[in-house]
Amino acid sequence: xxxxxxxxxxxxxxPFADNNPITIQVLGICSALAITAELKASIVMAVSVLFVxxxxxxxxxxxxxxxxxxxxxxxxxxxxxTLVIIVDQVLKxxxxxxxxxxxxxxxxxxxxxxxxxxxxxxxxxxxxxRSFLDGIGNALGYGVILIIVGFFRELLGxxxxxxxxxxxxxxxxxxxxxxxxxNNGFMLLAPMALIFVGIIIWIQRSRxxxxxxx
Amino acid sequence: MSKRTDSNLxxxxxxxxMVLVVGALLAFFASALKPTINENKRIEKQQxxxxxxxxxxxxxTSAIFVSKDKVADxxxxxxxxxxxxxxxxxxxDAKAYLIDVKKxxxxxxxGNERRLPLFVGEKDGKTFYIAPIRGKGLWDxxxxxxAMDADMIVQGAYFDHKGETAGLGANxxxxxxxxxxxxxHLMKDGSFKGITISKSNNDPKNEDKTDNEVDAIxxxxxxxxxxxxxxxxxxxxxxxxxNTLKTN
Numbered sequence: 001x002x003x004x005x006x007x008x009x010x011x012x013x014x015p016f017a018d019n020n021p022i023t024i025q026v027l028g029i030c031s032a033l034a035i036t037a038e039l040k041a042s043i044v045m046a047v048s049v050l051f052v053x054x055x056x057x058x059x060x061x062x063x064x065x066x067x068x069x070x071x072x073x074x075x076x077x078x079x080x081x082t083l084v085i086i087v088d089q090v091l092k093x094x095x096x097x098x099x100x101x102x103x104x105x106x107x108x109x110x111x112x113x114x115x116x117x118x119x120x121x122x123x124x125x126x127x128x129x130r131s132f133l134d135g136i137g138n139a140l141g142y143g144v145i146l147i148i149v150g151f152f153r154e155l156l157g158x159x160x161x162x163x164x165x166x167x168x169x170x171x172x173x174x175x176x177x178x179x180x181x182x183n184n185g186f187m188l189l190a191p192m193a194l195i196f197v198g199i200i201i202w203i204q205r206s207r208x209x210x211x212x213x214x
Numbered sequence: 215m216s217k218r219t220d221s222n223l224x225x226x227x228x229x230x231x232m233v234l235v236v237g238a239l240l241a242f243f244a245s246a247l248k249p250t251i252n253e254n255k256r257i258e259k260q261q262x263x264x265x266x267x268x269x270x271x272x273x274x275t276s277a278i279f280v281s282k283d284k285v286a287d288x289x290x291x292x293x294x295x296x297x298x299x300x301x302x303x304x305x306x307d308a309k310a311y312l313i314d315v316k317k318x319x320x321x322x323x324x325g326n327e328r329r330l331p332l333f334v335g336e337k338d339g340k341t342f343y344i345a346p347i348r349g350k351g352l353w354d355x356x357x358x359x360x361a362m363d364a365d366m367i368v369q370g371a372y373f374d375h376k377g378e379t380a381g382l383g384a385n386x387x388x389x390x391x392x393x394x395x396x397x398x399h400l401m402k403d404g405s406f407k408g409i410t411i412s413k414s415n416n417d418p419k420n421e422d423k424t425d426n427e428v429d430a431i432x433x434x435x436x437x438x439x440x441x442x443x444x445x446x447x448x449x450x451x452x453x454x455x456x457n458t459l460k461t462n
Binding site for chain 1: 219220224225228229232236239240244247250251254258276277350374377380381382432433
């Protein structure tokens with residue numbers, strides 16, 4: 001890591017594993033439940049949060065010495081909302097198709113507690129460069145869980161990945177379905193996302209004893 | 215140990231300044247991008263109408279519209295007439311596709327007579343009548359375009375939604391769902407029955423086209439009911455027009 005000091009690099013790598021926003025801090029669960037029924041939506045959401053959290057952390061960090069502490073939460077909320085609306089408008093004008101896919105998630109980004117959490121816990125107390133790294137790191141840590149959950153839910157629930165029928169056609173009974181395999185419709189319902197997140201937490205903690213709380 | 219930023223005056227001034235800056239920024243973006251966004255929406259309407267009558271670039275599994283730069287020519291080529299039906303009065307209007315169905319629905323509730331747009335398309339010697347529909351899904355609006363022949367047998371359908379759940383209700387705009395409508399009858403024994411999104415029709419391959427039912431999407435009950443409802447209530451309004459087609 002020639003580019004980043006060891007401390008800075010940890011800002012990116014920590015949220016991936018030992019300080020993952022979803023599995024350790026248990027933030028951003030709501031959107032993880034809502035949108036992971038298909039892989040594409042998970043990826044789009046991960047990228048959007050990456051942008052908003054990276055940019056938002058920098059903005060808040062630059063403003064950190066002039067924000068009145070009494071109204072700091074409102075100021076944070078306004079910054080997220082402004083960024084999200086600008087992104088939405090720009091996409092609608094220049095990438096209309098993509099903005100239609102994103103449609104429902106735009107609002108969800110504003111309410112994502114990871115974003116407010118990182119503003120409050122990190123950007124308000126650190127410089128812009130470190131805040132930027134922290135934002136990117138947390139968004140990646142969030143995104144990786146979303147993509148894992150989305151992958152399994154779409155594969156087991158619909159038998160597809162990114163819309164491609166990887167297991168054959170359930171109606172024509174080709175591929176795996178010829179042997180009596182059935183899609184598990186339960187995978188598409190929100191509770192399964194929670195169970196998947198639970199399984200990831202279980203695997204993670206069983207491999208890293210330091211994470212287990214008594 | 216009071217900081218400068220803790221005073222009430224500073225807080226109020228900061229809030230006021232923030233509102234001004236953010237407001238100006240958003241207003242700038244909104245007005246600068248509005249023409250482009252509206253143009254995108256207009257093009258999308260044309261693409262949707264063409265899609266419903268089978269003019270599209272679909273591959274085996276996914277729905278693909280006629281491309282953005284070609285759509286104006288293609289629209290002019292295939293859509294021969296645009297009608298506005300108001301009561302028993304039928305007028306031609308080359309801008310009928312710009313009629314906002316949502317506004318018409320609201321104004322009809324206030325007692326005004328609804329303007330119903332209908333697009334007449336010609337392809338391979340066949341005539342298509344394409345009607346816009348709009349209704350409610352689970353979370354927000356759903357809408358679409360249904361292409362029919364003169365007997366109100368569906369020739370193609372396009373559905374879209376504002377915020378249905380990804381992987382569940384959002385699947386109404388997937389080919390496997392939209393394609394099921396092709397060939398399906400809207401009439402039953404001479405009267406209008408619509409098409410019901412059914413969970414119990416025992417016909418997942420949709421081989422029976424005269425049962426007025428299409429197989430539902432698992433996990434999308436309320437969105438499916440919304441599709442049934444908008445087909446029933448919106449397309450019913452066109453029945454009298456289709457009856458005049460037969461008598462002529």
